[in-house]
Amino acid sequence: MWRRVTSLSPFISSSKPSIRNQASYGGKIWELFTTEILTPAKAGISSDEKTPFITFVVGGPGSGKGTQCAKIVETFGFTHISAGELLRREISCNSEHGSMILDSIREGKIVPSEVTVKLIEKEMESSKNNKFLIDGFPRTEENRIAFERVIGAEPNFVLFFHCPEEEMVKRLLSRNEGRVDDNIDTIKKRLEVFTALHLPVIKYYSEKGKLYKINAVGTVDEIFEQVRPVFAVCEATK
């Protein structure tokens, strides 16, 4: 079981996100980020079994994060922690924050970091595994900083699923999972939030050489063939 070694630091309070006009990024900004060549040294692979191996899986809504995570789990034995699923679980069990989370999800807004990070921390601590895929998180710089402070760790690398908006909208509208946020109005808001708040996270990890960009257009299997070598590097060093 993985245990946090650093002491809890104060959570960062959530501030209201400012939504910048998508046009200010020219729609092509994601093209600036290139795919890293992943090596064991870059991934920070260590032989210490107690050190958690953390991969963040990020990308726009409908880019295929959850679908690819299922394949990574099946093939490489990671524990999948979906931030969105953890939040939806809080809604279904009417927890303390359930109604606030529901309102945020309905509006396509980001739930305060302190809530999400605490849920992720609980999942990590209760897992017997030490390899984690953290899906749909961090969505903002504030999320990222809160994770690092509370968990006391950085991801070994970050998988970024890059997908054109039209494709993401098409996929979300046919997802059919009965989600309150898979309707065109909320989808538009989610895309705005993604464009406005996610870029600094991508930029941060790109500058650290931890970003692995995946072209998320194609069949599920074709996309997995881009993902597989990233994890195969980790396997090869075991």
Ligand SMILES: Nc1ncnc2c1ncn2[C@@H]1O[C@H](COP(=O)(O)OP(=O)(O)O)[C@@H](O)[C@H]1O
């Ligand atoms: N490569 C793909 N091509 C077409 N549809 C896809 C692909 N990958 C996932 N999907 C479908 O698109 C929808 C969104 O995928 P999902 O994995 O839930 O994305 P995310 O977690 O990024 O929102 C789902 O209905 C899924 O079955």
Ligand SMILES: O=c1ccn([C@@H]2O[C@H](COP(=O)(O)OP(=O)(O)O)[C@@H](O)[C@H]2O)c(=O)[nH]1
């Ligand atoms: O770290 C997170 C992850 C998700 N969400 C909320 O949960 C929704 C659904 O997230 P999920 O990752 O399930 O959506 P996906 O990107 O997979 O469609 C988001 O739009 C946000 O409102 C959040 O606030 N913080």
Ligand SMILES: [Mg+2]
């Ligand atoms: Mg998902």
